[in-house]
Each structure stands twice: as structure tokens, then as C-alpha cells.
Amino acid sequence: MPYITLGDLGVVGAVRVDEDARSVHVELTPTYLGCPATEVIQQDVKAALLDAGWRSVAIEMRFDPPWTPERITQQGRAKLAAEGIAPPTGHARSKGAESAPVFVTLGRPPAEVRCPHCGAAQTDLLSAFGPAPCQELRRCPSCREPFPAIKRTR
Amino acid sequence: MTDTRATEMGAAEAGAIVRPVEKPVEEYALRLGDDALLLSHRLSEWLTRAPDLEEEVALANIALDLLGQARYLLSLAGQSTAQNEDVLAFRRSDREYRNALIVELANGDFAHTIVRLLFFSTYQRALYRSLAHSADANLAAFAGKALSEVAYHVEYAAGWVVRLGDGTEESHDRAAAAVAELWPYTAELFAADDLVNALATEGIAADPAVLHAEWSEQIEAVLAQATLGVEPTGVWRPGGGRSGLHTEALSYLLAEMQSVHRAHPGAAW
Numbered sequence: 001m002p003y004i005t006l007g008d009l010g011v012v013g014a015v016r017v018d019e020d021a022r023s024v025h026v027e028l029t030p031t032y033l034g035c036p037a038t039e040v041i042q043q044d045v046k047a048a049l050l051d052a053g054w055r056s057v058a059i060e061m062r063f064d065p066p067w068t069p070e071r072i073t074q075q076g077r078a079k080l081a082a083e084g085i086a087p088p089t090g091h092a093r094s095k096g097a098e099s100a101p102v103f104v105t106l107g108r109p110p111a112e113v114r115c116p117h118c119g120a121a122q123t124d125l126l127s128a129f130g131p132a133p134c135q136e137l138r139r140c141p142s143c144r145e146p147f148p149a150i151k152r153t154r
Numbered sequence: 155m156t157d158t159r160a161t162e163m164g165a166a167e168a169g170a171i172v173r174p175v176e177k178p179v180e181e182y183a184l185r186l187g188d189d190a191l192l193l194s195h196r197l198s199e200w201l202t203r204a205p206d207l208e209e210e211v212a213l214a215n216i217a218l219d220l221l222g223q224a225r226y227l228l229s230l231a232g233q234s235t236a237q238n239e240d241v242l243a244f245r246r247s248d249r250e251y252r253n254a255l256i257v258e259l260a261n262g263d264f265a266h267t268i269v270r271l272l273f274f275s276t277y278q279r280a281l282y283r284s285l286a287h288s289a290d291a292n293l294a295a296f297a298g299k300a301l302s303e304v305a306y307h308v309e310y311a312a313g314w315v316v317r318l319g320d321g322t323e324e325s326h327d328r329a330a331a332a333v334a335e336l337w338p339y340t341a342e343l344f345a346a347d348d349l350v351n352a353l354a355t356e357g358i359a360a361d362p363a364v365l366h367a368e369w370s371e372q373i374e375a376v377l378a379q380a381t382l383g384v385e386p387t388g389v390w391r392p393g394g395g396r397s398g399l400h401t402e403a404l405s406y407l408l409a410e411m412q413s414v415h416r417a418h419p420g421a422a423w
Contacts, residue, residue, distance in 0.1 A: 033300060034222025064295035066302065127208040128306055129215035137208070154305035 004079045006041060010071025013062055023056035024049055029067045032133035068153040069134075081116045086123075086138065086149035089113060113149045115140035123147075172245045176234040178349055179290055181252070182359055184242070185396055186281075187227030188253035191243060192404070193274055194220035195411055199261055209264075212310055216271070219303045226296050244415035248405045249398040256339035258395070258404040262332065265318050265325065269332035272311035272376065277343045279304045280368040284360035293358065312376045319380025330382055337385035342393040344369070 006012050006028075013027035026045055030038045042059050049057045069088035072080070077087035089112060115123050120142035128151070130137040135148040175184050197217035204210035228239040251258075256274060261267055282304055285297035318329040344366035346354075353359035374384050394400070415421075 030222075032219060032222065032303060033226060033296075034218035034220070036218070062295070063299035066299040127212055128310060129208075129212040131211075133215055133218060133303075137211070151306075153302045 001083075003083055004076050006045065008073045008076030008079060010067060010073070010076070011041065012045075021056065022054055023058070024054045025058045025060065027060050027062045029062050029065075031067045033063075035133050037132075066153070069150050072150065080150065084116050084147055085135065086113045086116045086147060088150045088152060113138055115143060115145065116147055116149075117145045118143035123149075172237065172241060172250060173235045174250075175231050175237075178353055179293070179358055180231045180234060181349055182353055183227045183293070184231035185252040185254075187224045187231055187242075188251050189257050189274075189278075190220045190227060191224035192251075192253050192407065193257040193270075194218075194224060195407060196257065196259075196261055197267070197271075200267065205264055213267070216275075216307050216310070219300075219307070223296075223300050223303075230292055230296075240415070244412045248400050248408055251395070251398065251400060251404060251408070253395050253400075253404075254339070254342045255392055255395045255401055256336060256342065258400060258407060259336075259339070260403045260406075262335075263328055265328035266332040266335070268311055268314045268318065269329060270336055271307065272315050273336055273340050273373065274343075275304055275307035275311055276372050276376075277340070277365065277369050279308050280365045280372075281360050284365065288359070289357035315376055315382070316380040319377070319382040326381065329380065333377065333382055334385055338388060338390050339392055340369075341391040342395060345393055345396070347396065 001009075009031070011028055011031065013029050015027070016025040018024070026049070028041060028045065030041075038061070042061070046057045046059055072088060080087045112121060113123050114121055118140060120140050123138045123140045126137040126139050126146065128136050130148045130151075132148070134151055136151045137146065138149050139146045175181055194217045197213045197220070200213045201210065204213055224243070225239050228242045232238055232242050256270060259270070279301065282297040282301040285293050286301055288294040288297065315329060318325040320326070344362040346362045350359050350362060354361045377384055
């Protein structure tokens with residue numbers, strides 16, 4: 001997904017910088033445990049920081065707190081939608097507001113995922129499993145297009 | 155091999171005997187990791203063979219989730235002995251595997267795979283829900299993450315068990331046969347031994363009796379909806395997997411799964 005940054009996706013956690021030692025420590029959180037992109041993401045982050053002149057780069061994978069779709073920024077959601085991937089509905093966590101309220105859904109979440117192509121509000125779930133671990137497969141009854149959507153976290 | 159990483163790893167690994175893990179919590183992680191790894195492998199065997207594209211994608215995704223779990227758990231298991239996930243996955247023999255037998259059994263028809271997935275993922279969901287509060291910080295963080303993934307596996311399997319059981323005569327009979335075959339193997343998932351009891355007392359492991367009660371209630375509800383009965387708990391309760399005594403199905407699985415790694419020790423690409 002070259003059109004979205006790791007920051008937009010909410011994969012980057014705390015970043016600690018030691019300017020004197022030119023070292024940087026980055027926390028990353030995978031979307032899903034088995035996400036095949038995890039290793040590429042680690043390598044890319046490390047390479048980008050070394051290219052940027054940091055002498056020592058440490059990457060730490062963290063699951064706690066776990067990644068959820070709420071971590072995708074508003075900008076990230078717009079980018080996903082532009083690429084035909086329905087972003088999660090609900091509120092994006094605003095930047096730097098770690099203590100922002102977290103929305104909790106009880107029972108089965110409503111299936112209101114907007115079609116990224118024609119904007120129809122009601123779409124059907126085809127399969128809870130899609131082209132990537134973090135995506136499900138849906139179909140729009142209005143424009144008849146199938147599309148992937150970011151899964152909710154149960 | 156020109157890849158330096160491969161050469162280093164190859165030299166260290168080639169011919170090395172895998173050492174038993176040391177700490178009780180590592181042995182526990184090894185059991186759970188082996189369960190996840192082997193069911194992942196069995197599910198991946200459906201690739202190009204699933205009844206339709208959606209099921210193919212679903213089974214592959216679940217296999218991938220389980221592989222992610224296995225990688226983390228095996229990494230935990232190998233910490234004290236400095237053995238990475240690959241050493242534990244690819245260099246142990248069948249007698250050194252600690253999985254429950256239910257995950258190693260060869261694939262049957264689609265109903266067999268779906269019923270096994272229902273039994274196992276319902277167990278895993280109860281397990282991870284409990285482990286999310288484990289006194290072991292690594293296990294707790296991992297379980298909290300894995301729990302949300304496993305919830306999807308349970309829903310998928312339960313949805314299919316109901317469709318098969320409450321479907322045609324053929325699908326009902328196949329699902330019923332799978333329940334009858336797999337039911338005895340579920341006992342091993344909830345078997346307690348000294349290791350589990352000791353870790354449960356410390357608040358690290360989940361209490362098997364609590365898991366079993368939660369599992370039974372949920373499984374009975376799904377099977378009832380699927381017009382499938384619950385099997386009476388019989389005298390025959392196969393076990394032994396946690397101490398390395400397995401069916402021959404595991405030996406064939408490992409022979410295939412480990413063949414590339416054993417032919418090219420430490421190869422990286």
C-alpha cells in the first residue's frame with residue numbers, strides 16, 4: 001500500500017530520540033500478528049532512518065496496546081477510500097490524544113460500511129476475510145462493485 | 155551461499171541438536187505455539203483445494219493468523235536457550251513436538267476441517283481471553299492481541315457448522331461424522347498436568363477446568379443450532395501430545411513441512 005504512510009495507518013507508536021548519540025528507538029505495532037508485511041515494514045523503517053542519517057536504529061514490535069482501525073488517521077482514511085478500500089467507520093483518534101475516548105461496540109457491530117466507489121451507505125459483507133489480514137470483502141448493491149474494507153477489531 | 159546471514163545461521167544450525175526449553179512458562183508457550191503452527195499448516199493444505207474462492211481466502215487468512223501466533227509463541231519458548239522460531243519449528247522431531255493431537259490429524263473433507271476449526275478456535279478464544287490477564291506480561295500482551303483475531307475464526311467456523319449441520323442430508327451427515335470423530339480429541343485440550351497446574355496457581359496459565367466449562371457451553375449452543383448433537387464423553391480420550399507421543403500423521407506433516415529447511419539449513423531469501 002504505497003499510497004498510505006505507516007503513520008497514517010497507525011502502525012508507528014512511540015519514538016524515542018537520542019540526538020547526541022544519533023540513535024532512535026521506534027515502537028511499531030502490527031495490524032495482525034501474521035501480517036506478511038510486518039517484516040518489510042521493519043526493514044523499511046530501519047532503512048529510512050539510517051538513510052536519514054541516524055547512526056543507530058532500534059525497532060521494537062509491541063502488541064500492547066494492540067492496533068485497532070481507530071488508529072488510522074483521518075488523512076489515512078481519505079487515502080484508503082481514494083484507493084477503493086473502505087476505511088473504518090467511526091472516529092479517528094486525534095493525533096497525540098492517547099486518552100481520547102474509545103468507542104466500544106457491544107454485540108455484532110452494524111454493517112454500515114460506505115461504498116468507496118459510489119458512496120452508497122449500505123453494503124453487503126461477502127466474506128470476513130479479504131486480500132490482507134486487516135481487510136474484509138464487501139459488495140455494493142447500488143453500483144455492484146466488490147471492494148475490500150478495513151476490518152473492525154473484535 | 156553468498157548471503158552472509160545464511161552462512162552464519164547455517165554454520166550455527168547445521169547438525170545442532172535442539173535443546174529442550176528451560177523454563178515452565180517456555181514449555182507452556184511451546185505447547186500453545188505448536189498447536190497454532192500445526193493447525194496453520196493443516197489449513198494451508200487447503201490452498202488450491204477449497205470449495206470456492208471465498209473459503210480459500212478465509213482458510214488461508216486463518217492459517218496466516220495462526221502462523222503469526224506460532225511465530226511469537228515459539229520465539230518466547232526459545233528465549234532462555236537462545237533458539238529462534240525456525241530452529242524450534244524446523245529442527246525438532248515428532249517426539250519433541252508438544253501439540254495436542256487434534257491439530258495434527260490429517261485433513262478430511264471440508265466438514266472435518268470446519269468442525270476442527272470450531273472446536274479449536276473456541277478453545278483458543280477462551281484460552282486467550284484468560285491469558286490476556288496472565289501474570290506473565292509477554293503472554294498477556296500477546297493474548298490480548300490474538301484474541302480479536304481468533305474471534306473471527308470462531309464466527310467463521312460456527313457459521314459454517316450451522317450451515318452444514320442444518321443444510322442438506324449429505325452436509326448434515328458429514329458434519330455429524332466429523333463431530334463424532336473429533337470429539338474424543340477435545341479432551342486433551344483441557345487436560346491438566348503438573349506444569350499447567352503450577353503455572354495456573356501462579357496466575358500465568360489458564361485454568362483448564364474453567365476453559366472447559368466455557369468451551370462446552372459455547373460448543374453445545376452452536377451444535378444445537380446446527381441440529382447436531384453433542385457426543386457423549388466416552389472412555390476413549392486420546393492424549394499424549396503434550397509429552398511428545400503423537401499419531402503418525404504428525405511425522406508425515408513434519409517430513410513435508412521441514413524438508414526445505416533440512417535440505418538447506420539456514421537458507422534465507
